[in-house]
Structures are given as structure tokens and as C-alpha cells.
Amino acid sequence: xxxxxxxxxxxxxxxxxxxxxxxxxxxxxxxxxxxxxxxxxxxxxxxxxxxxxxxxxxxxxxxxxxxxxxxxxxxxxxxxxxxxxxxxxxxxxxxxxxxxxxxxxxxxxxxxxxxxxxxxxxxxxxxxxxxxxxxxxxxxxxxxxxxxxxxxxxxxxxxxxxxxxxxxxxxxxxxxxxxxxxxxxxxxxxxxxxxxxxxxxxxxxxxxxxxxxxxxxxxxxxxxxxxxxxxxxxxxxxxxxxxxxxxxxxxxxxxxxxxxxxxxxxxxxxxxxxxxxxxxxxxxxxxxxxxxxxxxxxxxxxxxxxxxxxxxxxxxxxxxxxxxxxxxxxxxxxxxxxxxxxxxxxxxxxxxxxxxxxxxxxxxxxxxxxxxxxxxxxxxxxxxxxxxxx
Numbered sequence: 001x002x003x004x005x006x007x008x009x010x011x012x013x014x015x016x017x018x019x020x021x022x023x024x025x026x027x028x029x030x031x032x033x034x035x036x037x038x039x040x041x042x043x044x045x046x047x048x049x050x051x052x053x054x055x056x057x058x059x060x061x062x063x064x065x066x067x068x069x070x071x072x073x074x075x076x077x078x079x080x081x082x083x084x085x086x087x088x089x090x091x092x093x094x095x096x097x098x099x100x101x102x103x104x105x106x107x108x109x110x111x112x113x114x115x116x117x118x119x120x121x122x123x124x125x126x127x128x129x130x131x132x133x134x135x136x137x138x139x140x141x142x143x144x145x146x147x148x149x150x151x152x153x154x155x156x157x158x159x160x161x162x163x164x165x166x167x168x169x170x171x172x173x174x175x176x177x178x179x180x181x182x183x184x185x186x187x188x189x190x191x192x193x194x195x196x197x198x199x200x201x202x203x204x205x206x207x208x209x210x211x212x213x214x215x216x217x218x219x220x221x222x223x224x225x226x227x228x229x230x231x232x233x234x235x236x237x238x239x240x241x242x243x244x245x246x247x248x249x250x251x252x253x254x255x256x257x258x259x260x261x262x263x264x265x266x267x268x269x270x271x272x273x274x275x276x277x278x279x280x281x282x283x284x285x286x287x288x289x290x291x292x293x294x295x296x297x298x299x300x301x302x303x304x305x306x307x308x309x310x311x312x313x314x315x316x317x318x319x320x321x322x323x324x325x326x327x328x329x330x331x332x333x334x335x336x337x338x339x340x341x342x343x344x345x346x347x348x349x350x351x352x353x354x355x356x357x358x359x360x361x362x363x364x365x366x367x368x369x370x371x372x373x374x375x376x377x378x379x380x381x382x383x384x385x386x387x388x389x390x
Contacts, residue, residue, distance in 0.1 A: 014059045015166045015224040019231060023242050031139035033060045035245055042246035046341045049213060049251060053172035054243030055234055062142025063165050063221060064135040065112065066149075068157035071131050078152055079109070080270070080289045082280035086111045088128065091193040091208055095270055095278050096137075096145060101291030101298070102266040103273065104148060105141045106258070110134040110195045110208065134195070134206065136167070136219070138260045152290075166227035171217030171251075173385065174239040179218055182233055183207075187218065192386040203230070209387060213248065214255025214380060216387045253347060254340050256309055256379030262320055263307060263335040263349055271298035272351065274307045274379070305332065306357040309377040310348045315339065316367055317346040318374070323366045324352050331356050334365060340381060347381050348374070 011029045020027065025036030036057065038045060048054055066075065072084040081094035088111045096104040112134040118126040137145045142161075150159055170179055179187055186198050187207055195208040203226045211217035222230060234240050249259070258264045264273055269291075276299070283289065284299065312318065317339045324332035332352030340347045348365070356363060359378045364371040 014057060015227050016057050016059065016168075016231065019228050020057065020242070025242070025244060028245070030245060031060045033139070035060060036242070038244040038246045039242050042244070042250060043341045045241070045243040045247035046250050048241055049172045049215060049243055049247060050342060051173070052241070053170055053175040053178050053217075053237075053239045054213075054247065055231060055240050056169040056171065056243055056248055057166075058139075058169050058219070059166040059227070060139030061167055062137040062139065062145060063162040063167060064137065064146065064149075065132060065160045065162060066135060066153075066157060067130060067132045067160075068154075071133060071157055074153055074157050075109070075133060076283070077289055078149065080279045080283050080292070080295065081109065082282055083109060083111075083133065085282075088113045088115070089195055091195050091210060093193075093278055095275065096148065097270070097289065097291040097295070098266055099290055101269045101294030103260075103264045103268055103270065103275075104266055105137050105145050105260055106264060106275070106278075107135055107137045107145075108208075108210065110206075112195070112197075112206075114197070134221075140261055162221070164224055165221050166224050167219060167221050168227065168231060168234075169211050169213075169217060169219045170234060170240065171211045171213040171215045171243075172239070173216060175215070175217045176387065178234065178237040178239045179207075181237060190387075191389040192216075200230070212255075212257055213251035214257065214382060214384045214386075215251070216385050250338055250341060253336055253338055253349065254342055254380065254382040255384060256349065256381055258307065258349065259336055268351075269298050269303065270295060272303040272305050272307065302354060304354060305351040306354055307335075307349060308352055308357050308359075309379045309381055310334070310337075310350060310363070310365065310374045311343075311377045311381070312346040312348070312365070312372055312374050314372070315346065316372065318348045318365045318367050318372065322348075322350075324350060324356075324374070325364045325366065325371065326353075326356050326361075331363070342382050347377075349379070352376070 079094040114129040206221040318337040322334040334350040337348030361376040
């Protein structure tokens with residue numbers, strides 16, 4: 001077999017590619033696709049999302065639908081979260097783990113089981129349909145995720161890659177105001193981590209109150225052929241502007257949210273990554289998922305390193321790969337870093353030795369052959385503003 005590892009990979013286009021270009025986006029390769037990094041400027045778009053509502057194209061993400069008998073029990077063999085107890089319309093953050101407890105991806109799982117209305121002519125009462133789970137995985141890992149899941153799920157479980165669907169995210173404090181105006185109040189009663197299906201005219205949509213900016217917001221999944229029309233309709237609202245990948249990254253960093261391939265990898269376990277909230281208590285005890293023994297050992301005995309936040313003075317940011325020091329001793333590495341438009345100073349996330357992981361610990365980070373003073377900070381850097389209801 002020939003070795004084609006050096007062969008350049010073809011960069012694909014998303015359904016909104018032409019729309020982005022008409023809007024003046026600067027396009028860059030990301031996760032195998034041409035994607036918009038900015039339109040007006042990263043800081044301008046970042047601030048707009050914090051104050052109003054930013055519209056993001058996240059169609060590079062993998063959208064999967066998983067169905068079949070005992071599907072929840074089978075998914076629980078791969079994920080450490082409680083899937084079987086997830087009620088229809090509810091969403092859970094979870095992790096795809098390998099046999100050693102390493103993180104293959106982080107993802108969102110929605111119980112997408114549909115309610116079947118009563119049919120008087122057929123003599124049937126209203127009831128829940130066959131169980132189904134809608135899963136959104138990262139764009140850069142989706143093909144590996146699909147292969148892993150198909151390999152480890154039994155043949156009677158059907159996994160469908162929804163490559164005929166786009167995914168957009170409307171994020172910001174006025175996202176609900178704009179979307180309610182467009183959707184005629186369909187999302188009034190939704191709270192964070194809930195998902196509904198809605199027919200917008202003839203368009204079937206899935207609307208989920210979630211996102212990856214730390215702000216209140218929604219992710220909307222819909223057929224490719226309708227996404228441009230919906231984006232035009234949303235951008236006609238005074239609160240909404242298109243926002244690129246650059247601001248999405250600075251927003252998620254301020255929110256203390258890890259990025260797969262940087263803050264999370266197959267060599268990092270959930271305990272080191274400070275993601276134990278994704279390990280549902282009942283699953284910690286019952287186990288039964290891949291990597292359980294390794295994760296349980298980490299929960300009992302702790303880990304060598306921990307993911308932490310770091311704050312800096314001045315304006316020079318520390319980037320991925322920068323070394324972290326306690327005195328003369330190297331104690332960690334930066335995995336994500338940049339300047340925080342909201343806070344007005346640089347911030348970063350990284351892994352440091354457990355002994356240096358307490359908030360307030362003073363460290364140094366090597367940037368351009370200089371040692372910059374840094375302090376361990378509690379995550380998130382900017383408080384989340386998710387809509388959790390009353």
C-alpha cells in the first residue's frame with residue numbers, strides 16, 4: 001500500500017461558503033474546510049457577541065443520529081455519561097474515551113426520541129417513538145469518531161452521518177430576542193441544554209439552547225438547502241451579525257472551555273482535564289464504559305497534572321506550547337492562549353503539575369525567550385451566562 005501521508009488534503013467547502021464570501025469574510029482552512037476567520041475584525045466580532053448576538057457557521061461539526069434497540073445502553077459502553085436516564089429533549093455534554101481513558105473527543109448528546117401524536121382513525125394513543133440520539137462531534141475528529149463508534153457499536157445500532165444538514169450557532173445576550181422574533185416565540189420556554197424540533201414553514205429544524213461561547217445562545221440544525229435563507233433572515237435582525245472562527249476561539253477561551261486537539265487529546269484523561277462533571281456519579285460507580293478502570297484510578301488517586309487557567313499582566317499573550325515554570329523547574333505547558341478582549345489582558349489554559357494547580361499560585365511562562373509572570377486563575381475567566389430558567 002502506498003504512503004500518501006504527504007499528499008495535500010483537499011479543502012472542502014461548506015453550504016454557506018458563497019454566503020460568507022459575499023459578506024466579506026476572510027476564509028482560512030480549518031478542520032478540512034474553508035471557513036471564515038473574521039468579517040469586520042476579531043475584537044469587534046467578539047465584543048458584538050458579548051453585547052448583542054453573533055451568528056456562527058459550525059457546519060464543519062459532525063452531526064450524527066444513532067438509533068436501534070438498547071441504543072442508550074450501547075452508547076453508555078462508549079461514553080461515561082448517563083445516557084439511559086436522559087429524558088427526551090434534554091442534552092448532555094460527554095466524552096468519547098479510548099480503552100486507556102484518554103479523550104478521543106468531547107461531544108453533545110441529545111435524546112432525540114420523538115413524540116408520536118395520537119391517531120384517532122388508527123385508534124392509537126400518543127406515545128414515544130423508537131429511541132434516537134442526536135450527537136454533535138468536533139469537525140476535526142468526526143471521521144475518526146464515526147469509525148470508532150461504528151467499530152464498537154453492534155450491527156443492530158444504526159449510525160447516520162447527517163452530512164445533508166448544516167449547523168449554525170446564534171450566541172449572545174440578545175440571541176433569544178432575535179430568534180424569538182424570527183421563530184415567533186417557539187423557544188420562549190427553553191432553558192440551557194434543551195432541544196426541540198420545529199417546522200419553520202416547510203423547513204424542519206432542530207433548535208438546541210447551547211453553544212461554545214459561554215453566552216446564552218442556540219445551535220440550529222437544518223437541511224443544507226435552507227441554511228442560507230435562514231441566515232439572511234437572522235441577519236436582517238438588528239441584533240445579529242455574522243461572526244468568524246477568530247472570535248469563537250477568544251470567546252470559548254474566556255469561558256474556560258477546552259478545544260479538542262489542543263486542551264484535550266487522546267493522551268489526556270477527564271480528571272486531568274478537569275472534566276469530572278461529565279462523569280455522571282452513577283456511571284463512576286457502575287462503570288461499564290471504555291477506560292473506566294483508568295478513570296476510576298485517577299479519581300481515587302489523583303493525577304500528575306491538571307488543566308488550569310492562567311492570567312497575565314501586560315499585553316503579550318502566551319501561545320500553545322509555551323513552557324510553564326515554578327522557579328527553575330518546568331511544571332507544565334500552555335495549550336490555549338491569547339489576549340482577552342473582555343478582560344483587557346492575556347489569558348491562557350494549560351496543564352501544570354498538581355502541586356502548582358491551586359488558584360493564586362504564582363508561576364512564570366516562557367514567551368519569546370522571556371519569563372512572564374502568571375497566576376493560576378479559577379475557570380471560567382468570564383462568567384457563563386447560560387439561560388437556566390428560574
